[in-house]
Amino acid sequence: MLNVVVCVSGGGTNLQAILDAVESGKITNTRIAGVISNNAGAYALERAKAKKIPAVCISPKEYETREAFNQALLQGVDELKPDLIVLAGFLVNIPAEMVQAYRGRIINIHPSLIPSFCGKGYYGLKVHEGVLARGVKVTGATVHFVDEGTDTGPIICQKAVCVKQDDTPKVLQQRVMEEAEWQLLPQAIDWIANGRVQIQDGKVFIK
Ligand code: GRF
Numbered sequence: 001m002l003n004v005v006v007c008v009s010g011g012g013t014n015l016q017a018i019l020d021a022v023e024s025g026k027i028t029n030t031r032i033a034g035v036i037s038n039n040a041g042a043y044a045l046e047r048a049k050a051k052k053i054p055a056v057c058i059s060p061k062e063y064e065t066r067e068a069f070n071q072a073l074l075q076g077v078d079e080l081k082p083d084l085i086v087l088a089g090f091l092v093n094i095p096a097e098m099v100q101a102y103r104g105r106i107i108n109i110h111p112s113l114i115p116s117f118c119g120k121g122y123y124g125l126k127v128h129e130g131v132l133a134r135g136v137k138v139t140g141a142t143v144h145f146v147d148e149g150t151d152t153g154p155i156i157c158q159k160a161v162c163v164k165q166d167d168t169p170k171v172l173q174q175r176v177m178e179e180a181e182w183q184l185l186p187q188a189i190d191w192i193a194n195g196r197v198q199i200q201d202g203k204v205f206i207k
Contacts, residue, residue: 002030002189003033003080004018004030004083005033005077006032006035007038007090008037008088008090009089010044011042012089014088014109014185015035015048018032018086018186018189027193028194029193030193032051033080033081034056035048035053036057036058036077036080037058038073039059042057044088045057074101083105084106084193085102086107087106087109091124093150094146096148106145107189108146109143109181110122110127111141111176111177111181112130113140113142116139119151128170128172129169132172136163137162140160140176143184143185154203156188157188195207
């Protein structure tokens, strides 16, 4: 049974997709052990509580220094004994000590086709604003392992989504979530829970 901790910052639609997929059996061999948010007002926390899943806020505002927050975050994660940490719209730079402690066991969903429109400054709506500003015809989403960089770890799965001429950033974000993110993240978790994911020379192979 894969013990999963989900880290969130916002509305939690990706978390909801995971919870629904566990409930429906689309994700097997998996238990959501807890949800951690850096934002006390994150609706994602309400979504977890509705399913009776332990949900806590560990906010940088509660700590004097970033180092103290990083330690509290790592401790909060450790206490849940995760086999896998899922970053589902988590707008916090993962501390290096956490990447080291959980190397190969942290995944992230990014709302573009990495390596396009990713890295520093590309998060949330900003990703889709960049897509529309560049005029690309296809975008999508990516699930990848987390390493010390930003959106630079080995790619697990991706899905393309068409950009429409009258798209606004909000409309495009919603389509990318519906058509890509909410499919990819549960898929990746189920593959990992069933031992189907292998990393070789920085590339991911699905058995
Ligand atoms: C959205 O911008 C989504 O594209 C990205 O994180 C943001 C919040 O998602 N993955 P969620 O609704 O909190 O899952």
